[in-house]
Amino acid sequence: MNQIYAFVFCLIALNVSAQDVSIIPQPNQLEIKSGTFEMPDTFFILYENSIEKSAAFLSDFLATNGNTVQRVHTADKANLILSHADAIQGKEAYTLSIKKDKIEITANQGAGAFYGVQSLMQLIRFDNQIPCLVIQDEPRFVYRGMHLDVCRHFFPVSFVKKYIDLLATYKFNTFHWHLTEDQGWRIEIKQYPKLQEIAAYRKETLIGHYNDQPQRFDGKKYGGFYTQEEIKEVIQYAADRQITIIPEIEMPGHAQAALAAYPQLSCTGGPHEAATKWGVFDEVFCPKEETFEFLENVLDEVMALFPSTYIHIGGDECPKTRWKSCPNCQARIIDLGLHDEHDLQSWFIQRIEKYLNANGRQIIGWDEILEGGLAPNATVMSWRGTQGGIEAAQAGHGVIMTPTSYCYLDYYQSDEPTEPLAIGGYNPLEKVYGFEPVPTELDKEASKYILGPQGNVWTEYMETEDKVEYMVLPRMQAMAEVGWTNPERKDFASFVKRLDDHFNWWDKTGLHYADKTLSIKSDFHILKGAVGVTLQTIHPEAAIYYTLGDREKLIKFQPGDTIRVTKDETITARAQKSGRQPGNRKIIAIQYHKGMGQKAVLKEAPSKVYAGYGVASLLNGINGSNEKYGDNEWIGFSGKDLELTLDFDTPTTLHSLSTRFFHGPGQWIYAPQSVEIYNLTAAGTYELLMQKEVEAGLQKIVPFEMEFPETTVQKVKIVVKRYGIIPEGGAGAGYEAWLFVDELRLN
Ligand code: ACM
Ligand code: ZN
Numbered sequence: 001m002n003q004i005y006a007f008v009f010c011l012i013a014l015n016v017s018a019q020d021v022s023i024i025p026q027p028n029q030l031e032i033k034s035g036t037f038e039m040p041d042t043f044f045i046l047y048e049n050s051i052e053k054s055a056a057f058l059s060d061f062l063a064t065n066g067n068t069v070q071r072v073h074t075a076d077k078a079n080l081i082l083s084h085a086d087a088i089q090g091k092e093a094y095t096l097s098i099k100k101d102k103i104e105i106t107a108n109q110g111a112g113a114f115y116g117v118q119s120l121m122q123l124i125r126f127d128n129q130i131p132c133l134v135i136q137d138e139p140r141f142v143y144r145g146m147h148l149d150v151c152r153h154f155f156p157v158s159f160v161k162k163y164i165d166l167l168a169t170y171k172f173n174t175f176h177w178h179l180t181e182d183q184g185w186r187i188e189i190k191q192y193p194k195l196q197e198i199a200a201y202r203k204e205t206l207i208g209h210y211n212d213q214p215q216r217f218d219g220k221k222y223g224g225f226y227t228q229e230e231i232k233e234v235i236q237y238a239a240d241r242q243i244t245i246i247p248e249i250e251m252p253g254h255a256q257a258a259l260a261a262y263p264q265l266s267c268t269g270g271p272h273e274a275a276t277k278w279g280v281f282d283e284v285f286c287p288k289e290e291t292f293e294f295l296e297n298v299l300d301e302v303m304a305l306f307p308s309t310y311i312h313i314g315g316d317e318c319p320k321t322r323w324k325s326c327p328n329c330q331a332r333i334i335d336l337g338l339h340d341e342h343d344l345q346s347w348f349i350q351r352i353e354k355y356l357n358a359n360g361r362q363i364i365g366w367d368e369i370l371e372g373g374l375a376p377n378a379t380v381m382s383w384r385g386t387q388g389g390i391e392a393a394q395a396g397h398g399v400i401m402t403p404t405s406y407c408y409l410d411y412y413q414s415d416e417p418t419e420p421l422a423i424g425g426y427n428p429l430e431k432v433y434g435f436e437p438v439p440t441e442l443d444k445e446a447s448k449y450i451l452g453p454q455g456n457v458w459t460e461y462m463e464t465e466d467k468v469e470y471m472v473l474p475r476m477q478a479m480a481e482v483g484w485t486n487p488e489r490k491d492f493a494s495f496v497k498r499l500d501d502h503f504n505w506w507d508k509t510g511l512h513y514a515d516k517t518l519s520i521k522s523d524f525h526i527l528k529g530a531v532g533v534t535l536q537t538i539h540p541e542a543a544i545y546y547t548l549g550d551r552e553k554l555i556k557f558q559p560g561d562t563i564r565v566t567k568d569e570t571i572t573a574r575a576q577k578s579g580r581q582p583g584n585r586k587i588i589a590i591q592y593h594k595g596m597g598q599k600a601v602l603k604e605a606p607s608k609v610y611a612g613y614g615v616a617s618l619l620n621g622i623n624g625s626n627e628k629y630g631d632n633e634w635i636g637f638s639g640k641d642l643e644l645t646l647d648f649d650t651p652t653t654l655h656s657l658s659t660r661f662f663h664g665p666g667q668w669i670y671a672p673q674s675v676e677i678y679n680l681t682a683a684g685t686y687e688l689l690m691q692k693e694v695e696a697g698l699q700k701i702v703p704f705e706m707e708f709p710e711t712t713v714q715k716v717k718i719v720v721k722r723y724g725i726i727p728e729g730g731a732g733a734g735y736e737a738w739l740f741v742d743e744l745r746l747n
Contacts, residue, residue: 633742
């Protein structure tokens with residue numbers, strides 16, 4: 001406490017606000033001193049040869065920034081000193097000291113010096129007065145990753161370098177380069193020229209969302225690949241920025257493009273073609289000798305290019321459909337004494353692991369590699385939640401945490417209707433920022449195996465470089481702080497304020513980003529005889545104004561206010577902050593119905609990730625989006641039926657229930673089987689009023705309505721029976737389908 005007071009006092013005394021130090025990720029120790037740095041005409045730079053690279057990097061930056069830089073060889077002449085210090089522990093640690101007339105960066109190794117340089121570069125870029133300060137900093141996690149899928153859409157070397165520049169600025173140390181997929185193979189392999197001729201291209205691409213029916217295609221050949229020379233260039237570029245590249249070569253699934261080129265490696269022998277739409281495909285590598293010969297040859301070339309210890313071998317989403325009816329696969333299962341196809345997948349991965357281990361490398365795989373037994377030395381990338389990561393850490397395996405609901409930057413980042421098309425989900429900035437990579441289930445010993453977090457960028461719906469930028473910025477910065485900053489130093493309000501300077505800088509450099517910091521977020525509560533609406537933004541310095549219905553009177557929404565709605569109503573709200581464009585206007589249109597303002601209880605809570613406003617999402621008079629299920633007006637259940645009881649304040653006559661369900665098999669979401677409504681009788685038992693099957697077709701929004709004889713009720717129960725287990729061949733086969741439910745309108 002004392003320290004915080006002292007810090008706050010110091011800020012007030014010097015009239016330096018926290019905003020003047022907008023470094024992201026937040027350094028782990030930062031002390032503001034009195035005075036500000038006076039920008040010199042010339043930077044006289046002194047550095048030791050051991051950190052020459054960082055010094056050169058900084059000199060180039062200063063020169064580009066319009067400063068004159070001159071190397072000197074004695075400390076008395078220098079105003080910018082980069083020095084090595086044995087006393088600093090940790091290869092990524094650094095100190096940055098800024099005095100009125102002198103800047104010093106000290107580190108033990110090149111990585112630390114580079115991060116000191118990055119912190120300084122951020123301060124110089126922001127054009128603010130730079131306060132005198134001392135930073136002592138080092139990262140929380142040894143692994144801080146960002147991923148990029150260059151297969152669903154292909155991005156040239158120039159963009160990959162730009163992406164790496166962003167990673168370096170925000171102190172990531174790993175770039176996970178997803179190089180092979182069903183829709184395209186992107187790395188030149190000299191022994192297999194057909195990978196370049198055939199696997200690198202698809203004949204056309206899906207237009208719009210996968211769930212849109214009927215599916216349409218653009219009819220245009222699409223593709224490309226990186227030559228080995230280009231790959232080497234990118235690896236060097238990353239290494240110069242303290243970034244290791246982990247290449248991913250997918251197996252045994254997500255291999256359809258490779259099989260288009262070499263159909264003899266599939267179970268059926270083909271013919272196959274590179275996939276033209278997204279999803280999970282049945283055509284996978286057949287575990288025969290010819291396949292291993294191919295994969296080992298491919299991996300030989302990959303290892304010759306990439307110096308990283310880790311090679312990612314995929315392992316996710318491999319349907320067993322073909323293996324089940326393949327004589328080769330079935331003979332393998334018998335010969336090896338395996339139980340089933342899951343064991344066969346495990347054996348496949350272990351065989352590849354042995355090969356890579358024998359060559360001095362380690363494998364990383366998606367969490368499916370746990371199924372049928374984990375390869376002995378494998379590191380697990382936990383994406384289907386954190387459970388896989390927990391199991392792996394408890395078994396003493398390294399874990400990279402990248403659960404979809406916090407770390408997938410291809411998910412929607414706002415519920416604004418103008419949001420460009422995304423795969424689905426809802427992963428706003430505050431969610432990413434709030435991610436804690438070490439699950440509470442792990443004890444201290446097992447926690448050590450959590451190497452760090454990673455943000456994933458799957459590009460099905462990112463056709464352009466601009467769109468990738470828009471999707472990753474600023475969620476990448478939130479992820480940077482998750483990986484770098486200790487929990488006690490993290491503060492979301494401070495992060496949002498610090499982003500202002502980064503937005504300004506991105507504006508100047510022409511980067512595209514999603515500024516949602518002045519977007520209105522609404523929350524809903526069921527009150528007695530009303531629905532309560534509250535408004536909020538994530539920017540701590542924003543003011544919110546709104547109008548009702550006729551939009552005549554502008555009202556300021558004060559923290560703690562609740563707008564009580566008792567009839568059809570439209571609330572139009574907007575946030576403002578000085579020096580910024582106002583945020584987008586939010587229109588909340590409420591259509592009142594008889595189920596609102598009554599005591600409502602859900603027997604089973606929705607999934608934490610898709611809880612929306614809880615039961616109020618179902619009973620606030622607002623429909624969910626027609627496009628996306630992650631907008632808080634839809635709520636999602638996994639492995640549970642919806643069961644709602646509604647206790648009316650006074651006897652009420654009802655004759656209909658209508659709602660909508662989301663049907664997106666690609667996202668593991670299925671419309672339910674049926675809906676039932678019961679009336680509580682005077683005898684205290686529930687009597688069925690009506691039951692109706694749900695008829696799902698190909699459309700992603702399934703409207704549902706049931707009429708029943710007009711009945712006066714005091715208490716009703718509504719049951720929505722979920723779909724159940726996803727059938728073989730579908731994405732998520734064998735798992736419970738999700739159930740997504742919209743407003744339950746009672747009239
Ligand atoms: C994944 O998202 N299929 C790892
Ligand atoms: Zn087979």
